[in-house]
Amino acid sequence: MHRRHHPRRTGRMLPALVGGVFALAFYPSEVSASGPKAPSTQRAEPWLGKVTVAAEAPALVAAAKKTEAAAARTAALPGGADQIKWWSTGGAAYRWNEIVLEEMQEAFIVLPMAARQLALYHAAIDDAVAGARGHNAGLTAGAKAQTASEHAAAAAAASAMLAHFFPARGDHFAGRADEAVRARRVSGVDTAASVAIGEAIGRKVAAAAIERAKTDGGDAKWTGTVPEGAGRWKGSNPIAPMAATWKPWVLASPSELRPPAPPAVDSDQVKSALAELRSFQRTPKSNHRAVYWEVHGGARAHILWNEIARMKLMEYGMGESDGARVLAALNIALADAGVACWDAKYAFWYIRPPQLDAELKSLFPPPNHPSYPAAHGCFSTAAAAVLAGIFTRDRERILALGKEAAEARVWAGIHYRFDIDVGQEIGRKVGEKVLLRAFGVRAL
Numbered sequence: 168m169h170r171r172h173h174p175r176r177t178g179r180m181l182p183a184l185v186g187g188v189f190a191l192a193f194y195p196s197e198v199s200a201s202g203p204k205a206p207s208t209q210r211a212e213p214w215l216g217k218v219t220v221a222a223e224a225p226a227l228v229a230a231a232k233k234t235e236a237a238a239a240r241t242a243a244l245p246g247g248a249d250q251i252k253w254w255s256t257g258g259a260a261y262r263w264n265e266i267v268l269e270e271m272q273e274a275f276i277v278l279p280m281a282a283r284q285l286a287l288y289h290a291a292i293d294d295a296v297a298g299a300r301g302h303n304a305g306l307t308a309g310a311k312a313q314t315a316s317e318h319a320a321a322a323a324a325a326s327a328m329l330a331h332f333f334p335a336r337g338d339h340f341a342g343r344a345d346e347a348v349r350a351r352r353v354s355g356v357d358t359a360a361s362v363a364i365g366e367a368i369g370r371k372v373a374a375a376a377i378e379r380a381k382t383d384g385g386d387a388k389w390t391g392t393v394p395e396g397a398g399r400w401k402g403s404n405p406i407a408p409m410a411a412t413w414k415p416w417v418l419a420s421p422s423e424l425r426p427p428a429p430p431a432v433d434s435d436q437v438k439s440a441l442a443e444l445r446s447f448q449r450t451p452k453s454n455h456r457a458v459y460w461e462v463h464g465g466a467r468a469h470i471l472w473n474e475i476a477r478m479k480l481m482e483y484g485m486g487e488s489d490g491a492r493v494l495a496a497l498n499i500a501l502a503d504a505g506v507a508c509w510d511a512k513y514a515f516w517y518i519r520p521p522q523l524d525a526e527l528k529s530l531f532p533p534p535n536h537p538s539y540p541a542a543h544g545c546f547s548t549a550a551a552a553v554l555a556g557i558f559t560r561d562r563e564r565i566l567a568l569g570k571e572a573a574e575a576r577v578w579a580g581i582h583y584r585f586d587i588d589v590g591q592e593i594g595r596k597v598g599e600k601v602l603l604r605a606f607g608v609r610a611l
Contacts (some may be wrong), residue, residue, distance in 0.1 A: 179372030198257070212604070213376040214290035214416065214495065218298050220367045224313040227367055230313035231359040239479065244349055251595035257477065259321035260292045260494050262569035264477060267342065268470050270333055277465040278546060279505035280412040283385050284417060285469060285504035287325060288328045288496075291376035293495035295324035295369040302368065316357040316365035322347040323369025324376070330590050331377050378388070383414035393516070398432040398523075400516045400537040406465070407536070410509040416499045417600040421510040424596055426589045429517045429539040440583035441524050447578065449530070457530050457579040460572050465534060468543070469501055469571070472550040473564070479558040489557075496605040504597045505542075508590060512537040520583055529580035541582045544590020545597075552598025556608055569594070 220227070267288055271281055299315035306313055326344035330337035344385060348366075351357040357365075385410040393402065411421055418424065430436040435462045447453075463471045476497050480486045485493065517539035521529045534542070551569025555562040573591050576582040602608040 171345060175204060179375045190408060196547070197302060213294045213297065214499070215294050215372060215379060218294065218368060218371040218375065219553050220302065220315070220364060220371065223367060224302075224364055227363040227559075228313055228360040231363040231580065244346065244353060250346070251350045251354050254318075254347050255354070256486075257481060258490035259296050259318045260289070260325075260491035261477060261486050262347070263292060263321060263325040264289070264473055265446045265492050267329060268473055270329065270336070272467075272470065274333065275466065278469060278542070279407055279413075279502070279509060280385070281469045282498065282501035282505045282546070283383070283410075283413060284332055285473070285498035287376050287380050288325065288332075288382075289491070289498045290416070291324040291328050291369075291372050291490040291496040292321050294375075295320035295365075295372040296375040296491040298368040298372060302364070312360060314361045316348075316351065316361040318342055318351050319348050319362040319365030320369040321373075323366040324373045325369075327370060327373035328376060331373075331380065375398045379414075381534055384409065384412050387412065398429075398518050400518050401522050402535055405513075405536050406534065407509060408513050410505060411513045412510075413502075413506050415506045417597070417604050418503050418507060422505045422514070424593050425511050425514060426540065426593070429515055429585065429589075432518065432523055436585065437523075440585060441520060441527065442529055443584055444577065444580050445524075449578065449579070454530060455577045456571060457575045460575040460577065461531055463513055463572075464543070468499075468546055468550075470557075472501065472547070472554070475568075476554060479554065479561065483560075485557075492605055493557055496557070496601050497550055499605075500553045500598050500601040501546055503601070504545040504594050507593050508540055508542055508545035508596060509536075511540050511589070511593070512542075513538055517586075520580060527580060531579060531581075533581040538582060539586050539591035540593060541573060541576050541586040542575040542590065544582075544587040545594045548591040548594025549601075550594075552595050553601055556598070556602045559604070 193491065219279050246253070256262065268286065271284070276284065296317045298316040299320040302315045322344040326340040329340040333340075348357070348362050352359070352362065389408045391408065393400070393405065413421065415421055415423075473494070477491060480490050480493060516537045519533045519538045536542070547569045551565050551572075555565040555569075558565065570591075573587040575586055577584060
């Protein structure tokens, strides 16, 4: 299959929003009308651990001056001014988000693994950018020649992570990183020395992220069996059972947010939930919205929320200052919401509505994993909570979008009402924790 070597901008519009909006309020002193207050240059706690190149900086500067790496890196780019503008758009993390999403779609990496990889990737980029800023903030007046390029740090971290996820494409990603750095050199924004120091920071951060990836449980293989009995999900080859054991980012453990057990299948609560599904009058509009969220399900929900984040970063003019952190927060929220959701799914193995009531016809087949809680309730609510807490002018619109993602699973007949209620609660709690960790925002 032909692979794109030059990424393209996507222009998908936000869908029409329906459904209610849940409230998420913030202390006024912490969030302005346009978004959160600018975070400190260096977070108190990096995602992956503190990285410094202060000791190596003088040698890196000397080597850069000696070789001036410029013969190649200040040569004209094949794309000329257009390519320089492309790489200059949106800040250090913006284009790398676009690139990784295209690679993931090509490789067909789906949730929850996609969220795990995006979290590792954007934590590395965010820490690399923050590391470059922290390095620069700590320089004395006489050491300004030792500044670090944020863009070079991001490019080194991103290309190393991409090579880790897609090793057969490692040379391609190294070439993209070199292209990104050359765009900065040709335009005169970065020097050979600032690039060298930035790249050193990015490589160190990526090494820490790759080390985490080796120990977070993401490569564990499931050797269990599907339990049998009344009220149990029926099927084979369930999707990603081991995601319930992956190492989370902001949760103390995968089970920290585990909800109470779902109701017994012969309970009044289940009877009421089934009655709602049986009596729901499907319309062309409800079917359209349900199918929309099925399309933006496990294979594309992460794509949609990242595209919304990039669009809002541009609208709010936050790309250069906070883009790396916003994208890290979004994807870490998706990752931890997935871990918490899967922990509950495979703790209870709860039966799907069409499996419990053979006369109930769903709009399309349910995903191949247990019913409780609803994955869209977890993933999309967590994403919406984070983005609504950052892009506050659009808070209600973003929260409504997350709400619709959850409600659409009831419209399709594949989830009980209590599935989506519990999923949204998990998503909200994860979003609040991520906002606090990433931006110091206290969600009420």
